[in-house]
Amino acid sequence: MSTFSDPDTVSSYAEMAERNVPALRDLHHMVSILLGERVSSDGRVLVLGAGGGLELRAMARLNSGWSFDGVDPSPQMLDQARAVTHDFAERITLREGYIEDAPDGPFDGATCLLTLHFLSREERARTLREICRRLRPGAPLAIVHHSFANDDAGKDKWLARFAKYISTSEMGEAGNRINVEAMKERLPVLSPEQDVAILHDSGFSQVELFYAALTFRGWVAYRT
Numbered sequence: 001m002s003t004f005s006d007p008d009t010v011s012s013y014a015e016m017a018e019r020n021v022p023a024l025r026d027l028h029h030m031v032s033i034l035l036g037e038r039v040s041s042d043g044r045v046l047v048l049g050a051g052g053g054l055e056l057r058a059m060a061r062l063n064s065g066w067s068f069d070g071v072d073p074s075p076q077m078l079d080q081a082r083a084v085t086h087d088f089a090e091r092i093t094l095r096e097g098y099i100e101d102a103p104d105g106p107f108d109g110a111t112c113l114l115t116l117h118f119l120s121r122e123e124r125a126r127t128l129r130e131i132c133r134r135l136r137p138g139a140p141l142a143i144v145h146h147s148f149a150n151d152d153a154g155k156d157k158w159l160a161r162f163a164k165y166i167s168t169s170e171m172g173e174a175g176n177r178i179n180v181e182a183m184k185e186r187l188p189v190l191s192p193e194q195d196v197a198i199l200h201d202s203g204f205s206q207v208e209l210f211y212a213a214l215t216f217r218g219w220v221a222y223r224t
């Protein structure tokens with residue numbers, strides 16, 4: 001069973017995300033502001049890895065004219081997104097699948113939050129190219145995920161910091177441990193430099209860092 005089909009993970013997703021990702025609500029606010037610089041008031045936004053629905057809800061609240069296409073391979077996470085975004089349902093289309101299942105657009109902006117760190121380098125590059133292809137020229141993409149020095153020592157150091165951050169969180173006891181060894185082995189994390197290079201190689205330019213929080217980095221980039 002993948003993590004995102006496990007009923008406990010899915011039902012506690014919002015709480016877990018708030019605990020694990022520093023300033024998650026502020027992050028959504030920032031993403032919305034950055035996209036809003038170029039997405040018009042009636043713009044169309046692609047949300048890849050839309051399961052859970054948190055960024056959809058935040059962007060829909062702040063931008064009453066935007067419509068959204070959310071894509072995610074986990075039906076359980078999409079159900080969660082449906083529930084969380086209930087108030088904005090008429091502006092949100094959710095699809096089960098991967099980037100190739102997304103409509104062709106063209107989209108005025110896109111996000112991919114807390115998702116790309118699960119993808120191998122090749123799959124990430126392919127996914128980013130496919131997002132790029134669906135954007136209008138000049139349209140923004142915001143991405144956020146784990147990104148840190150990925151040699152052995154770097155992984156040990158940063159994952160230990162992440163584990164400590166979580167285990168000392170004030171946000172409750174439930175499940176506040178991570179399996180550092182499993183993360184080290186399974187998460188195909190890239191360094192910030194590699195992440196930026198992949199964005200450039202996938203058709204994006206003007207790559208700007210807007211979020212750096214412990215193990216997480218976020219960039220906004222624009223379709224060339």
Ligand SMILES: C[S@@+](CC[C@H](N)C(=O)[O-])C[C@H]1O[C@@H](n2cnc3c(N)ncnc32)[C@H](O)[C@@H]1O
Pocket residue numbers: 004017048049050051052053054055071072073074077097098099112113114115118119
């Ligand atoms: C940690 S959750 C992030 C959800 C949401 N973007 C957020 O920020 O709260 C990761 C999501 O990525 C989805 N996912 C995994 N692999 C994917 C892929 N190749 N393409 C799109 N989504 C993927 C999972 O099903 C899961 O819903």
